[in-house]
Each structure stands twice: as structure tokens, then as C-alpha cells.
């Protein structure tokens with residue numbers, strides 16, 4: 001996912017149409033449009049998890065310039081890997097795109113509030129901002145049960161933007177779990 005920008009400098013990631021110029025936009029309403037669009041991509045990625053019986057959670061990472069650096073969906077069942085959460089996979093791909101583990105200035109967008117492992121990974125990667133869809137009152141570690149991304153004892157704090165397309169993100173999860181509940 002690389003191409004050359006106008007200056008001939010190799011820029012990491014993929015340019016997104018709504019993220020040209022200042023990213024994110026300064027105005028709150030303009031910013032909301034960008035978060036909604038990015039969450040739409042995360043929702044689309046999440047929907048692909050269903051085919052492998054994975055809980056539909058999708059995530060992506062955009063750089064400080066708004067370019068797409070990484071994309072991931074929950075692949076725990078597909079791969080048998082307990083750490084294959086959407087956020088971890090998106091962070092890994094973003095770090096590979098950037099060629100470094102530090103993701104300073106980056107924004108991670110995810111359809112469900114990160115768990116303790118993913119919140120820890122966000123802090124470890126020095127991600128600047130977390131944009132989340134649905135809150136997870138049972139296991140969320142970004143404001144619900146714990147708040148690891150804004151813990152003052154950590155050496156890094158992440159800005160949290162919550163509730164972006166919350167209903168759609170929650171509905172996708174509910175639709176996945178409802179038939180499973182009937183069988184048990």
C-alpha cells in the first residue's frame with residue numbers, strides 16, 4: 001500500500017478521498033464526516049469476519065496525513081490465534097506500512113471499544129487517537145470497565161472519540177450473537 005506523492009517522496013499507505021488536506025479537519029462537523037466515513041470502512045471490514053465465525057469487529061489505522069496504513073478484522077477463529085483481534089492486526093499492518101513500531105500521530109478506528117490487550121497495544125504503539133463505535137460495558141478497556149488508554153500512570157495518553165456510528169456497530173454484533181444464543 002504505497003505510492004508516490006507529488007513531491008516524489010515515497011509516502012506510506014493509501015490515499016483516501018475524504019482525507020486530503022488537513023487531517024483530521026479542524027471543524028467539528030467536518031471531523032464527524034471523516035470519522036463516519038472511516039467507521040464505514042471499519043464496519044465493512046468487520047462484516048467479513050462473519051464468514052469464518054468470528055465476532056464481527058473491524059479496525060483500521062490512518063496516519064497523521066489521513067492515509068490508510070492498516071486494516072484488520074477479528075480473525076481469532078479463522079487463525080486460532082488468541083491475539084488476532086482487529087486492532088492488533090490493523091496496528092501490525094500499519095507498523096509494516098510505516099516501517100517502524102511507533103505510530104505517533106496515527107488514529108485507530110474500530111467498531112467496538114478495545115479490550116485490555118488492544119488498549120495496551122494502542123498505548124505501546126503510541127497511537128494518538130482512538131475512534132470507536134460501540135462501547136463494550138462487559139470487557140471494554142477504553143472507558144467502560146477500565147480506561148487503559150487514558151490512565152495517568154502510563155507514559156502516553158490516547159485521545160478517545162466514542163460512539164461513532166454506534167448503533168450500526170452494535171447492531172452488527174447483536175445480529176451475530178442472536179442466532180448463537182438461540183442454539184444454546
Ligand SMILES: [Zn+2]
Pocket residue numbers: 085086087114115116117118119
Ligand atoms: Zn482486543
